[in-house]
Amino acid sequence: MWEQIGAGLINALQPFNLFLAIAGLTGGIIIGALPGLTATMGVALMVPLTFAMDPASGLIMLGAIYSGAIYGGSNSAILINTPGTPSAVATTFDGWPMCRAGKADEALNTSLIASAFGGLVGTLFLLFLAAPLARLALKFGAPEFFWLCIFGLSTIAAMSTGNVFKGLVSGALGLLVSTIGLDPIEGVPRFTFGYYPLVQGIEVIPAMIGLFSFSQVINLVGSRQKYIADYKPNPGAFMRVVRKLWKDCKMILTRSSIIGTIVGILPGAGGEIASIIAYNESKRWDKNPSRYGTGIVEGLASSESANNATIGGSLIPMLCLGIPGSAVAAVMMGALLVHGITPGFKIFTDSGNLAYTFITSLLLVNVLMVLVGSILIKGTARVLNVPTSYIGVAVVALSIIGSYAIRNSMLDVMIMIFFGLVGYFGSRIGLDTGAMALGIILGPIAEENLAKSLALAGADGSVFKVFFTSPISLILIILTVLSVITSWLLSRRRGGDVKEAVESGRA
Amino acid sequence: MAGRKADLIAGVASIVVALLFGFQGRELSLASKIFPLVLEVFLVLMGAVLILRGLRGSKEQQGGQEQIDYTRAWLVVLASLVYVAAINYIGFYVSSFVFLTLLSWFLNDRGRNLPSLGISTLFGLLVTGALYATFWLFLKVPTPQGLLF
Amino acid sequence: MTGKRKLFTLLLAGIMVFLVAISAGCGQKQSGSSSSELNYPTKPVNMIIAFTAGGSSDVQARLMQKYWDKLVDQPWVFQYKPGAGGAIGFAEIARAKPDGYTIGGVNVPHIVLQPLGQNAQYSIDDFEYICQVVNDPQVLAVRKDSKFKSVKEVLDYAKENPGKLKVGIVGTFTGHHLMLLELQDKTGIKVTQVVYKGAADQNAALLGGEIDVMIGNVNDVMRSLEQMRILAVASEERSKFLPDVPTFKEEGIDIVSDIRRGFVVPKGTDPRVVQFLRDTFKKIAEDPEYLKDMEKAGQPAEYMSGEEFEKYVREQNEKARELLTKFGLLKS
Numbered sequence: 001m002w003e004q005i006g007a008g009l010i011n012a013l014q015p016f017n018l019f020l021a022i023a024g025l026t027g028g029i030i031i032g033a034l035p036g037l038t039a040t041m042g043v044a045l046m047v048p049l050t051f052a053m054d055p056a057s058g059l060i061m062l063g064a065i066y067s068g069a070i071y072g073g074s075n076s077a078i079l080i081n082t083p084g085t086p087s088a089v090a091t092t093f094d095g096w097p098m099c100r101a102g103k104a105d106e107a108l109n110t111s112l113i114a115s116a117f118g119g120l121v122g123t124l125f126l127l128f129l130a131a132p133l134a135r136l137a138l139k140f141g142a143p144e145f146f147w148l149c150i151f152g153l154s155t156i157a158a159m160s161t162g163n164v165f166k167g168l169v170s171g172a173l174g175l176l177v178s179t180i181g182l183d184p185i186e187g188v189p190r191f192t193f194g195y196y197p198l199v200q201g202i203e204v205i206p207a208m209i210g211l212f213s214f215s216q217v218i219n220l221v222g223s224r225q226k227y228i229a230d231y232k233p234n235p236g237a238f239m240r241v242v243r244k245l246w247k248d249c250k251m252i253l254t255r256s257s258i259i260g261t262i263v264g265i266l267p268g269a270g271g272e273i274a275s276i277i278a279y280n281e282s283k284r285w286d287k288n289p290s291r292y293g294t295g296i297v298e299g300l301a302s303s304e305s306a307n308n309a310t311i312g313g314s315l316i317p318m319l320c321l322g323i324p325g326s327a328v329a330a331v332m333m334g335a336l337l338v339h340g341i342t343p344g345f346k347i348f349t350d351s352g353n354l355a356y357t358f359i360t361s362l363l364l365v366n367v368l369m370v371l372v373g374s375i376l377i378k379g380t381a382r383v384l385n386v387p388t389s390y391i392g393v394a395v396v397a398l399s400i401i402g403s404y405a406i407r408n409s410m411l412d413v414m415i416m417i418f419f420g421l422v423g424y425f426g427s428r429i430g431l432d433t434g435a436m437a438l439g440i441i442l443g444p445i446a447e448e449n450l451a452k453s454l455a456l457a458g459a460d461g462s463v464f465k466v467f468f469t470s471p472i473s474l475i476l477i478i479l480t481v482l483s484v485i486t487s488w489l490l491s492r493r494r495g496g497d498v499k500e501a502v503e504s505g506r507a
Numbered sequence: 508m509a510g511r512k513a514d515l516i517a518g519v520a521s522i523v524v525a526l527l528f529g530f531q532g533r534e535l536s537l538a539s540k541i542f543p544l545v546l547e548v549f550l551v552l553m554g555a556v557l558i559l560r561g562l563r564g565s566k567e568q569q570g571g572q573e574q575i576d577y578t579r580a581w582l583v584v585l586a587s588l589v590y591v592a593a594i595n596y597i598g599f600y601v602s603s604f605v606f607l608t609l610l611s612w613f614l615n616d617r618g619r620n621l622p623s624l625g626i627s628t629l630f631g632l633l634v635t636g637a638l639y640a641t642f643w644l645f646l647k648v649p650t651p652q653g654l655l656f
Numbered sequence: 657m658t659g660k661r662k663l664f665t666l667l668l669a670g671i672m673v674f675l676v677a678i679s680a681g682c683g684q685k686q687s688g689s690s691s692s693e694l695n696y697p698t699k700p701v702n703m704i705i706a707f708t709a710g711g712s713s714d715v716q717a718r719l720m721q722k723y724w725d726k727l728v729d730q731p732w733v734f735q736y737k738p739g740a741g742g743a744i745g746f747a748e749i750a751r752a753k754p755d756g757y758t759i760g761g762v763n764v765p766h767i768v769l770q771p772l773g774q775n776a777q778y779s780i781d782d783f784e785y786i787c788q789v790v791n792d793p794q795v796l797a798v799r800k801d802s803k804f805k806s807v808k809e810v811l812d813y814a815k816e817n818p819g820k821l822k823v824g825i826v827g828t829f830t831g832h833h834l835m836l837l838e839l840q841d842k843t844g845i846k847v848t849q850v851v852y853k854g855a856a857d858q859n860a861a862l863l864g865g866e867i868d869v870m871i872g873n874v875n876d877v878m879r880s881l882e883q884m885r886i887l888a889v890a891s892e893e894r895s896k897f898l899p900d901v902p903t904f905k906e907e908g909i910d911i912v913s914d915i916r917r918g919f920v921v922p923k924g925t926d927p928r929v930v931q932f933l934r935d936t937f938k939k940i941a942e943d944p945e946y947l948k949d950m951e952k953a954g955q956p957a958e959y960m961s962g963e964e965f966e967k968y969v970r971e972q973n974e975k976a977r978e979l980l981t982k983f984g985l986l987k988s
Contacts, residue, residue: 030641037648044709045646048718138864142850165560169521169553176528176546182740182774183539185851187828188987189740189774190539191531196777200739214587221614222580267856322879323860330856331710337879338715338953344882389614390627394634396587396610397603400594401638405648407708408735409744413591421584429513429520447542452850456866459822459848649702649735 005127008356011056012364020053020061021365025372028068033076033084033380035209036402039069040327047335055339056354060361062335063311066328067119067365070271070308071373074111078104078300079383080228080395082213086204087271087310089437090279090303092212093159097295102230104381105237110297111304112373113238113245114253118305119366121257122264122312126319127359131345133313134320137265142452143467145268147476149446152273154480155280156435158487159293163430170432174439175446177202184448197411204272206403206416207440211433214399214420217392228391231384238374241297249301252282260306264313270326271307272441278306284486312362319343319355511561518557525550579614586610599650600635607631694928696756703732704752704760706745712875712955713761716790716917719949723940732759741827742766743776750782754922756929759786764916768973769829772980775987780973783920784930785966787937790917790950791958792873793891794835795901797884799862807888807907810869814845821847824858824870832871835890835913837979842909859884873915874898878954890914897956916958918965934962 011017024046031042042065050058073085078095091111098107125133140148156171157164180191181201192198220228245253256278263274282302283292292299314325315332322343324330333343341347347355383391403416423433457466467473525547532540586606593602608624608631617623642648703721707713714736721732737745746767749760762783770776796807804810814821825832828851836849850867852858855876862870863883874897877884886901890913894903904911919937921930940946941959950957960968980986 027645031646034641037646041648041709042646044714045648047710047715048722051722138860141861141864141866165553165556166517169517169550169557172546172550172553173521173524176524176543176550179528179543179546183535184853185538185828186536187741187774187833188535188539190535190543191528193531196775197744199774200744203739218580218583219575221583222575222577224574224576224579226616267860268853317860321860321863321883323856323863325856327708327710333879334710334715334953338949340952343879346882387616389616390611390630392583393607393611393614394630396583396590397607397634397638400587400591401599401603401642401650404651405642407738407744408649408651409737409739410591410595410651417584417587417591424580429517430510431517448851448853450542451538452852455848455850456822459820647733649733 004352004356005360007353008358008360009364011353011357012060012361017057017060017361018364018368020057021064021361021368022372024061024064025068025365025369026376028065029072029075029373029376031065032069032072034402035076035082035084035213035398036205036405037069038085038205038406039066040331041405042066042069043328044331047331050335051338055336055341056357056361058335058339059332059354059358060365062332063358063362064365064368066311066332067115067308067362067369068372070311071112071115071119071304071369073307074115074300074304075108075377075380076213078107078111079380080213080391081216082395082399083208085271086208086441087275087307088303089208089212089272089434089441090275091300091307093279093293093303093434094295094297094299097293098297098300099231099295099384100229101295102232103234103295104229104231104384105234105377106241106297107295107300108377108381109238109241109374110245110300112370112377113241114249114256114301114304115308116366116370116373117245117253118257118260118308119311119369120363121254121305122261122309123359123362123366124312125261126312126316126362130316130320130348133261133265134317134345136262137267137317137321137323137325139470139472140266141470142449142456144470144472144476145266145449146446146453146467147473147480148263148266148269148273149442149449151476151480151483152276152442153438153446154483155276156432156438157484158280158283158289158490159432159435159438163432164487166430167432167435170426170435171439173431174436174441175443176439177207177436178440178443179447184444185451200407200409200411201444202415202440203406203412204437204441205406206412207419208437209399209403210416210419210421211423211437213395214416215423215427215433217395217399218420218424220388221392225388227384227386228388229384231381233378233381244297245301249298251285252298252302253305255281255285256302256306257309260309261313263306264310265316265325267317267323267325268445270314271310274310275303275307276438278302280483284483289486289490308366315362319347320345511564514557514561518554518559518561520554521550521557522554525554582613583610594651598652600639603638604631604635607634694926694932696926696929696932697728697730699757700731700733701756702735702752702758704735704737704745704749704758706737706742706748706761706763706766708738709734709736712792713763713917715953716950716955717761719946719953719955720789720937720940722949723943723946724936727936727939740774740776741770741829743770743774743778746770747776747778749920750778750922752922754924754926756921756925756933759919759921759933762918762920763831764788764918764969765831765834765972765976766829766915768969768976769834769980772973772977773829773985773987780969782923784923784925785962785969786919786921786930786933787941787962788916788918788960788965788968789937789941789957790955791891791914792875792916792956793889793895793912793914794831794871794873795877795889795898796887796904797862797870797872797877798868798887799865800883800885802868802885804869804887805885807904807909810887811843811845814843814847818846819848821845821869822850822867823847824850824852824861824867826852826855826858826872831873831913831915834976834979835871835911837983838911838913839909841979841982842911874956875954895956897954916968918960930962 073088076084077088077091081096318324318329590606612627752758
């Protein structure tokens, strides 16, 4: 095996392959940073190019685009509070406050290093533990998925400490909105309000662009701020961030990356869920959880390492079982098949050379990402030096084309604007846009798996057996309960503080 | 906005949305209704709690609200709607250019004069050009089509 | 002062560039429409795919594009219009201007099922049919270590235990759904239907033991032959991808069920353009290189001319209408 890894590394280091990796990373980061252009789209668009290359080179390029795009999403999340990809939603929680506090350089470097770290961990799992983890993925059935979604939703309660009711209302509104369209069980149109085209449903990305970025523009322009945030280039931020991460975040990075890898393995759950769960876990284990959301390195590191770790994870079932763990992995599998390579446990022996070249190249890609990323950061951070009036207007244009591009639909553009208004007015009455986005993301997955579980329960004749007997389900249920209890305790403690403060103020 | 008023509005809004969805979904079969129905009930309950809290007076802290210039805020929304409508008729790139130029000129802090119009025009060209390069030349992602391009 | 001047010059230059660009654009458009003989295509042709980028329909169309580019000067511009199981994209094709610059990929039976089951906003009369290019038959698959060794064993179990057999399908009002209805109709069995969103999670569920049996397509199950056993294939003859697997007919059940992919243009397109497209697609579909590419990609190619394809779609429409009526699923 070590021999094969060595041979793979030599292959990956060939100049042409290195060039492809760097080009793929650059393109991927740009695609990821633009809201509406997703990793899936970027990879799918480049697949035809790979037909002309040898399979290894093609895969290296696709892997680089994939990694770049997932990382790239954090750039816009930090700089303009717009997650460039759905998996960067949790990145806005701490990234944007950091940026507003004038720490954009720290934030950008944190997300870069954390992404590379997560990517490396995910790839190492792919390299050494692919087969057992692929089998684990199969243990995850509909009920387990349902509980995973509930666990994800429980983070709402934790997210909005001190404002739990409105957080829950926001989450429920998001979930309800996500049911617009064809229902997943019978395929009948629901909640189209007499307007048939709504049958296509509320796509996550336009809704998210509206909630986060369009509403943000209204806010910025309305508040007459000259610049989005104070920004002065901050040389040495990179090394400072490295030291900080090494000192305080070893545990957070490792845990988040492992969460990312495991969630990535599951088909149907990807970076968006992984990063939220990882964020919430970091918050829960912290001595002072209320720091989270105020702009701290730890929060950013959790979500960004988790979403890049899903890459290695999503490739595990794709290579071992022919079951892609994400939409991007599915596209990459198509590229493999065109070259006549069939996935399966045997891929490591039958096409070992290719498999190991690809996996070692992913390790390399993550190292190169630090290089390419730190060059790009120098340019992207300049966005903050442009006055708000220009940036705001440009973000509107980007939001519109971004929501259109996801499925070439003008209706999605109107949906984006609608959610912009919802986000703007909602946050003025204390609703939580993050919780709403979470509801929209998790709603369809939760409902689909609930329906499947109920169908299975019908066949087995026992709801209890389906929902409450598998070990994974039990673990997830316990985690959910823990998560709710800790956030309740937390809010009580904080509520107490507030009360004391109010009373001492009166006295 | 005071915490009480915000609670009242949020509570009423969530009940209204829940009832709207409930009314829309009244003829669905149980299988496709069950998930939204649970949410509707939940929203009505939460809405009631919020309204009660609002009536009793909320202890919740509200973050310091910034001063908002509503004319400018609404202008952005209105201009965006006109922009979206224009895309259908005169195409994405032309309307983007016009939108970017005019709105950034109108909103800029240096006064609405010829030099600032120049900067805005330049800015409009630059951003439209960048969009054209990434979306069309590089990625071949189609943009909405109109009479022009 | 000089700063202002510079800006002003730049501004003028910008406006001029802009005007030149516009006039160039207009000029191009006029030259296209003035000639009287068939001058087609003179600009890029939109290719509407009703599913997501990277899906099977997309992969197939992109393979064809390679050969289209060899025969025709103007490229295809891919437009993905996914949603509602294809209904959004199909409606988009039906509504497009019939000037020959919009072609769309369609799937049978999806294209007949959505108007029947979901009130989709188009009908099968809204299209001119160019050709069929893929015929991907449905299969019945189980895990390698499953107790079921043949279709008969599955049916016997289902008969003895009504509602106990868990069958996975992808989507409702799809080829899988239709086949499951047909199977229940023809054999009298009653099963629990578990609906998955895509082939990936369905395959995982089968391998993980959540469902007993699944309906899949040759294109999907080929990747997992190591872990799955294919019991039967629902085609007239055995699939060349799975030569050892019997057909349903051999097993004594008269079911032929498949997903077919083809191309259409909106109704009312110039007949000469339709003819041009039919000829071009035929040339591509018969190119041995193309067929080799298709086989590599696991796409079972099967060409059918536009007229035959239209006839086939209408037959399927009747068959689906009957089945859906029987199960009370007809909406219009």
